[in-house]
Each structure stands twice: as C-alpha cells, then as structure tokens.
Amino acid sequence: MTLAIVATRAGVGLDAPAVHVEVHLANGLPGLTLVGLPETAVKESRERVRSALVNAGFDFPNTRRITLNLAPADLPKEGGRFDLPIALGILAASGQIPVEALEGMECAGELALDGKLRAVPGILPFALATRRAGKALIIPRECADEAALAGDLPVLPADTLWQVVAHLLGQEKIPSHRLPASVKTTTPTADLADVRGQQQARRALEVAAAGGHNLLFAGPPGTGKTMLASRLPGILPPLSEEDALAVAAVRSVCGLPLDADWGKRPFRQPHHSASAAALVGGGSKPKPGEISLAHHGVLFLDELPEFSRNVLEVLRQPLETGEIHLARASHERRYPAQFQLVAAMNPCPCGHLGDPRQRCQCTASQIQRYQARLSGPLLDRIDLQVEVPALPPEQLTAQTQGESSEAVRERVMAARERQMARGALNSQLGGKALEAACDLNDEERTWLASVLEKLKLSARAYHRVLRVALTLADLQGEPKPSQAHLIEAIGYRQLDRILGKG
Numbered sequence: 001m002t003l004a005i006v007a008t009r010a011g012v013g014l015d016a017p018a019v020h021v022e023v024h025l026a027n028g029l030p031g032l033t034l035v036g037l038p039e040t041a042v043k044e045s046r047e048r049v050r051s052a053l054v055n056a057g058f059d060f061p062n063t064r065r066i067t068l069n070l071a072p073a074d075l076p077k078e079g080g081r082f083d084l085p086i087a088l089g090i091l092a093a094s095g096q097i098p099v100e101a102l103e104g105m106e107c108a109g110e111l112a113l114d115g116k117l118r119a120v121p122g123i124l125p126f127a128l129a130t131r132r133a134g135k136a137l138i139i140p141r142e143c144a145d146e147a148a149l150a151g152d153l154p155v156l157p158a159d160t161l162w163q164v165v166a167h168l169l170g171q172e173k174i175p176s177h178r179l180p181a182s183v184k185t186t187t188p189t190a191d192l193a194d195v196r197g198q199q200q201a202r203r204a205l206e207v208a209a210a211g212g213h214n215l216l217f218a219g220p221p222g223t224g225k226t227m228l229a230s231r232l233p234g235i236l237p238p239l240s241e242e243d244a245l246a247v248a249a250v251r252s253v254c255g256l257p258l259d260a261d262w263g264k265r266p267f268r269q270p271h272h273s274a275s276a277a278a279l280v281g282g283g284s285k286p287k288p289g290e291i292s293l294a295h296h297g298v299l300f301l302d303e304l305p306e307f308s309r310n311v312l313e314v315l316r317q318p319l320e321t322g323e324i325h326l327a328r329a330s331h332e333r334r335y336p337a338q339f340q341l342v343a344a345m346n347p348c349p350c351g352h353l354g355d356p357r358q359r360c361q362c363t364a365s366q367i368q369r370y371q372a373r374l375s376g377p378l379l380d381r382i383d384l385q386v387e388v389p390a391l392p393p394e395q396l397t398a399q400t401q402g403e404s405s406e407a408v409r410e411r412v413m414a415a416r417e418r419q420m421a422r423g424a425l426n427s428q429l430g431g432k433a434l435e436a437a438c439d440l441n442d443e444e445r446t447w448l449a450s451v452l453e454k455l456k457l458s459a460r461a462y463h464r465v466l467r468v469a470l471t472l473a474d475l476q477g478e479p480k481p482s483q484a485h486l487i488e489a490i491g492y493r494q495l496d497r498i499l500g501k502g
C-alpha cells in the first residue's frame, strides 16, 4: 500500500473543520513535498516528523518520493497539530502500521524530535467536532482533560508516538480517558456577603443581574467598586452545560487553562492601557479578545475615562450584536461576545470630588475634560449609573454581613423567568415591546415626562428608565412598574446630569 489517509481537523476560530492528511509514496526522485496551503509551522513539521520517526525507531522512507497533501486545500492550516497525523500517514503508507487501523479515529498533536507528543491549543472545539463525527480521538496526554470536557467520545491520550503506534498495532491498547471529578468541580466565586454597606450599589448590582443591564459605578478610589463588580458573575444564573462549553471553547483557542474556571461565568478585567485588538480580538489570524473571553460573563472596565476613545468605540458593535466580526487580509473570524459590561470611574482626575475624607485638588475645567472623555454612544448602552460614595468609618467597621450571593441569585433567577416569558431580557427589549410590557396609562406617562424634564434628562433617558423600572417590577413579582419603581429607576440616571449626556 502506498497511499494512506489520516483524519484530523484545522482550527478556524471556534470551528474545527475536517482535514485529511493524504500520504502517497512513489518511486522516483527521493524527497518530501507538502501541499495544501500549509503555513510555516506546518512546513517545519517535515523536519520534526522525520526526526521523531527515526528517533522512535521507525523507518523513514528515505529512498521514496513522498507527497503529503492536506485537504481541502483552501482551508488554512496552522500550528504543529498536523505532526502526528503526518507521521501516522507515513507509517501507514510505508506499511509499518495497517491502513485499516486508522479508520474511525481522528488525531492531533505536535511531535518533539525524540517522538514525545506535545500539547496543541484549540483541542476542545476539535473534540466537540470529533464527537459529532462519532469517532475516537488520539491526542497528547496534556490535552486529555480538555478533550474529555466535550462529553461522550473515546479520548485516547498518549505521551509518545511509540504509544500511539503500539495502540494501532493492537499491541498495547490505550484506555479511554475519563475526566477526574476535580476538573468539573467549580471553585467558589467571591461572595456578595463580603461587601460591607453600599446598599444602593448592591441593589443596582442585583437589578443589573436580573435584567442583563450594563452598569456604571462612579465614586472615589477605595470604596469597593471593583469588589462589587467582581460579585456580579456569582449572582447570575449558573451556566448551562452548553454555555459552559462555549465559554471553555474561547479559552481553548486562546491556549488558556480550562480547569480552574470550568463552568464559571467569566469575569474579565482588562487594564485601561489595553489596545483595541486586546479588547475585541485581532492579529493577522484573528484571535479572540477580552470581550469574547467574557462571553456569558462580565467585562469590567475600571477607570473607564482612562481608556482611549477609539478602544471604547470598538465596543459598540459587539454590545449591540453579541458577537465580534474580525476581518484581516485573508482571514475572517466571528467570535461570540455576549458579555455584560460593568464600568467604574472616579468622579474626577484626583478621585476625591465629593469625598468627605479628602479634598478634591482638581480645577473645574480638569473635571469637565475628564468627564467629557466618556463617549456618549457607549453611555447610551449603560442602563444603570450609580454613585458609590465613601462610607463613614462606622459603616466600614460594622460587623453585620450583607446578604449572600446565593440569596440574591434566587431573586435574580425568578425575575429572569418572568422576562423569558415575554421573550427577552429587559435590557434587550425594543421600544415597542418595552412600552407594551410597562403598560403606562396616560397619567403615568405625563407624570414621567414632566419629572424627566424637570431633572433635565433627555427623551432618550425615557426608555432606559422604563427598562430598569420593568426589571424592578419583575424582581418584586409585579405585573408592571409602579410609580415607586419609576422613581427608583430615575435614581439610576444620576450621572446623566453630572455628565450632561442624558
């Protein structure tokens, strides 16, 4: 037999399309030709495979003409993942392992020069696709836990090329890998009970979780804005298995470990010096950015006015659509990015405007310039704005614990159920559906318009107030917002006035 075909997969964003490694041996001028759009790392595969085969004690067919084809040709192939399939193809084509042994299985792995198998990124999407294809998967041992997360498929981990060959020859079968219980045990998330005082901010966090609203905290440094924000994932409903896999798949293609954060809603906190590419994804073969790593979780932007304006601009599209489309010269990727945004800011450059503990050193024009750095269109996507004031010392030392995350999560889940009966979270409701759900009578509508006018809040604030008021009603199990809900919702627009961006 001089032709062998080995099944493997490429990594294209979060997809893992099938690739066949075809190895053909022929008489003629000795040499090895690699075709089928391989990139540099794949081209180097020739040398790694040759050394690995020889060092593991196999014959490399030096006197034959070897043609390697990675099909389909139009799919870009990157990384070292094709080493193992290429090596197995050469072994099968040269009669060192039976061609039939390659049936019903897919494989991936980079080879070291001594024949050891090395981990490759993106194994979770690969394994999910292998499972759908109903095949077994041979991979480096380091990738075994990640592959097994994909669920019901035989995962056969190996340390060396030699072990894989012994398995295929039926000499020493590799047992199917089972996930250790520890991998899927979630480590506890930070609890809301640890947050002292700050009743209004806690309440806003609960409302944000219940309605899927984006949230802005404003207040001096050291008042617990970051602590509060990091508690949001813990009061959201637990991730479904499907959503947990979607979160893990993004981490997988970024080459990040999956075990510690498995099944948890992500909390990502990029620094304000982050580039647009780091935030939304990028590179010549675009990789996911922070917004996709925050998929189904929380993106926290601390010191929001310090982020550069063009970086914040790129957030607008994913905030609307829940995904990011990255197009580079020859590569196009789509990554999911359904995240909830929590932002925090100081009230002024020095941070102490309105702080009873310390005097603000800023001039009026400095304060104005600082606050003007917030982009209006981004603020338009933030339904809740809350001040997080400096607490008087007696509140900070109070021993009373706040309510636990679990108790708050119960209410959040009940409120979300009511919204799902209407078809969408309140943060996603369009104007018409929102007004229908709120069902204000003429009197209530006139009253609300006059209050907003008195507070110098714009007409655009009207829908945001309704949206939040509806979530408040849902949290209380009321069919529609009451006047008290509307008044509370108006209270979450306080910064509109300060910032003049209503």
Ligand SMILES: [Zn+2]
Binding pocket: 348, 349, 350, 351, 352, 353, 360, 361, 362
């Ligand atoms: Zn200041």
